[in-house]
Amino acid sequence: xxxxxxxxxxxxxxxxxxxxxxxxxxxxxxxxxxxxxxxxxxxxxxxxxxxxxxxxxxxxxxxxxxxxxxxxxxxxxxxxxxxxxxxxxxxxxxxxxxxxxxxxxxxxxxxxxxxxxxxxxxxxxxxxxxxxxxxxxxxxxxxxxxxxxxxxxxxxxxxxxxxxxxxxxxxxxxxxxxxxxxxxxxxxxxxxxxxx
Numbered sequence: 661x662x663x664x665x666x667x668x669x670x671x672x673x674x675x676x677x678x679x680x681x682x683x684x685x686x687x688x689x690x691x692x693x694x695x696x697x698x699x700x701x702x703x704x705x706x707x708x709x710x711x712x713x714x715x716x717x718x719x720x721x722x723x724x725x726x727x728x729x730x731x732x733x734x735x736x737x738x739x740x741x742x743x744x745x746x747x748x749x750x751x752x753x754x755x756x757x758x759x760x761x762x763x764x765x766x767x768x769x770x771x772x773x774x775x776x777x778x779x780x781x782x783x784x785x786x787x788x789x790x791x792x793x794x795x796x797x798x799x800x801x802x803x804x805x806x807x808x809x810x811x812x813x814x815x816x817x818x819x820x821x822x823x824x825x826x827x828x829x830x831x832x833x834x835x836x837x838x839x840x841x842x843x844x845x846x847x848x849x850x851x852x853x854x855x856x
Contacts, residue, residue, distance in 0.1 A: 686707075690700035723731070 684704075687697075687700045687704040690703060691697055695703065
């Protein structure tokens with residue numbers, strides 16, 4: 661028992677060392693309230709021990725300022741590293757997209773130039789075909805005009821020949837008629853002379 665009490669005294673001495681300055685005055689207040697000195701010391705020690713145990717348990721549930729500062733620093737370092745990685749990734753993506761956009765723009769310009777060249781080539785070929793067709797049609801029209809002029813000349817010549825032929829026939833018919841009339845007139849005069 662005395663050993664247990666000695667252990668209790670050692671614990672009470674350890675606890676008394678951790679007791680705030682107000683606990684001895686609390687113990688005296690308990691004595692003045694009617695408790696014996698041993699009872700008031702035991703009660704004060706029990707309350708002090710309970711408070712210390714609870715304080716240690718509560719302290720174990722919280723972190724110290726140094727640990728908190730260390731954790732915040734580590735967290736900020738991780739966030740900074742993550743931001744740097746995200747920024748690097750974004751820079752890489754932006755540069756990759758820029759390269760792709762420039763490549764696509766170059767390809768698009770090349771396609772536009774090729775299309776413009778093909779359209780110009782097709783337009784010039786069409787113009788050439790149209791000009792050739794126009795020339796061919798002009799040549800054909802000129803050939804038709806020439807044929808029409810030849811036909812007109814031929815018709816004029818044939819008409820002239822026909823007129824000349826008609827005139828000749830008319831003159832011959834007139835001459836023949838005159839010849840016949842003169843012959844009949846001569847015969848008539850000859851007959852009239854004979855009869856006379």
